[in-house]
Amino acid sequence: MGSAPHLRRPDDEHVRREWGTVGENSLRIDPEKAERLVGAMNRDLSGLYIVFNQLRKHYWTLEGAESGEVIDFLQDAADRLSDATDDIALRVHALGGVPVNGPMGIRQHAPLRIEAGDVYDIRSALANDLNGYATLAVSLREHVSLATELGDETTVELLRGHLRTIEEDAHTLERYLADDSLVT
Amino acid sequence: MSDPQSGRLVRDLDGATVRQRWGTVEENAVRLDGATAERITEALNEVHAGAFNLFYLTRKHYWAAEGAEFDDVAAFLKDAYQRMRALNDDVAVRINQLGGVPASTPPDIQEYAPVHLEAEHLYALRASLAGDLEAYATLAARMRDHVSLAAELGDEATVELLRDRLDDVEDDAHALEQFLEDDTLVRTGASE
Numbered sequence: 001m002g003s004a005p006h007l008r009r010p011d012d013e014h015v016r017r018e019w020g021t022v023g024e025n026s027l028r029i030d031p032e033k034a035e036r037l038v039g040a041m042n043r044d045l046s047g048l049y050i051v052f053n054q055l056r057k058h059y060w061t062l063e064g065a066e067s068g069e070v071i072d073f074l075q076d077a078a079d080r081l082s083d084a085t086d087d088i089a090l091r092v093h094a095l096g097g098v099p100v101n102g103p104m105g106i107r108q109h110a111p112l113r114i115e116a117g118d119v120y121d122i123r124s125a126l127a128n129d130l131n132g133y134a135t136l137a138v139s140l141r142e143h144v145s146l147a148t149e150l151g152d153e154t155t156v157e158l159l160r161g162h163l164r165t166i167e168e169d170a171h172t173l174e175r176y177l178a179d180d181s182l183v184t
Numbered sequence: 185m186s187d188p189q190s191g192r193l194v195r196d197l198d199g200a201t202v203r204q205r206w207g208t209v210e211e212n213a214v215r216l217d218g219a220t221a222e223r224i225t226e227a228l229n230e231v232h233a234g235a236f237n238l239f240y241l242t243r244k245h246y247w248a249a250e251g252a253e254f255d256d257v258a259a260f261l262k263d264a265y266q267r268m269r270a271l272n273d274d275v276a277v278r279i280n281q282l283g284g285v286p287a288s289t290p291p292d293i294q295e296y297a298p299v300h301l302e303a304e305h306l307y308a309l310r311a312s313l314a315g316d317l318e319a320y321a322t323l324a325a326r327m328r329d330h331v332s333l334a335a336e337l338g339d340e341a342t343v344e345l346l347r348d349r350l351d352d353v354e355d356d357a358h359a360l361e362q363f364l365e366d367d368t369l370v371r372t373g374a375s376e
Contacts, residue, residue: 006294006300006301007300007301007302007303008300008301008302008303008315009302009303010302010303010307010308010311010312010315011311014307014308014310014311015305015306015307015308016248016250016305016306016307016308017248017305017306018305019303019304019305053288056273056276056288057286057288059273060273060276060277060279060280060286060288061204061280061285061286063203082269086243086246086247086262089247090247093247093248098304098305098306099244099247099248101240101244101247101302101304102240102244102301102302102303102304103290103294103301104304105304106193106290107189107193108189109189110188110189110193111188112188113188113192113193113194113195114193114194114195114289114290115194115195115197115288115289116194116195116196116197116206116289117194117206117207117285117287117288117289117292118196118202118203118204118205118206118285119202119203119204119205119206119285120197120200120201120202120203121200121201121203124197124199124200124201125197125200128197128200
């Protein structure tokens with residue numbers, strides 16, 4: 001996996017946690033359980049990275065009569081995904097893991113593909129955003145169940161809160177797509 | 185759909201109409217001529233991609249900050265990454281206004297970025313912040329170059345945007361420098 005020669009690599013003596021490992025946590029969560037939770041949440045983090053940057057691409061480039069309103073929504077929605085990302089990454093860290101933080105981790109855990117660099121029509125772009133949200137929602141729902149089964153109530157609560165927000169934003173996107181005036 | 189974890193991670197969006205290809209510069213509404221817009225969008229894509237990476241670097245260090253001073257440092261990094269995202273967004277929007285396309289896929293961003301991401305391990309706070317400081321200095325130097333370029337080409341709005349954001353970048357670089365000068369961060373043996 002020696003993919004990226006352009007990565008900055010501080011000396012090994014400065015490594016505190018190796019990528020892909022889960023060390024001890026001070027929350028007295030059994031290490032084996034912590035490892036499963038970290039793996040699950042890293043999948044969420046990879047998906048959040050992809051959808052967050054997809055929304056950003058869209059609000060940078062969208063055009064058309066309805067784009068102002070849609071851009072405002074996408075900016076706010078991206079903020080909410082960013083909050084979810086921080087909370088989940090901090091939880092992964094608290095559980096002794098290394099949160100997904102670069103191209104290798106994103107690929108390893110990717111639940112979605114990344115849109116090519118071209119600018120697409122607004123309907124297709126938003127439909128792809130909705131697809132991204134649906135994927136995130138499924139993943140979070142599965143991980144709420146997993147955390148419940150493993151007895152990690154804090155993670156359950158954290159993921160549930162963000163799942164609700166993600167479902168609301170998915171619904172908003174659905175309504176934009178149902179709007180006649182976007183269909184030309 | 186095939187598993188995204190194998191094969192190409194970046195791919196064309198099925199069924200979509202391409203409005204503009206990545207790498208092209210179309211006519212703009214701000215009346216800058218084609219050759220000028222092309223040079224400025226190239227230059228701005230470097231700032232954009234550098235800011236994109238620096239946003240992720242500072243954010244990673246915010247997530248992972250540990251040690252006695254972590255609270256102050258984490259609070260600073262959280263604010264800093266948000267400023268970097270705002271800079272990144274503003275520059276991307278300016279590229280679009282000029283008729284260009286901001287880089288959005290990881291390979292394109294890595295190609296343009298003067299600032300590199302860090303390997304995916306978590307590193308000691310001091311080594312992390314030292315890398316961030318270097319990245320800020322690199323981005324600031326690139327922005328200064330492009331202020332000159334935009335001034336030379338008569339794109340005053342880009343000059344103003346870059347100058348304004350350069351102030352923030354320099355302030356944050358200075359704050360990082362001060363953290364690194366702090367004695368308590370350098371105590372021998374405390375960081376490993």
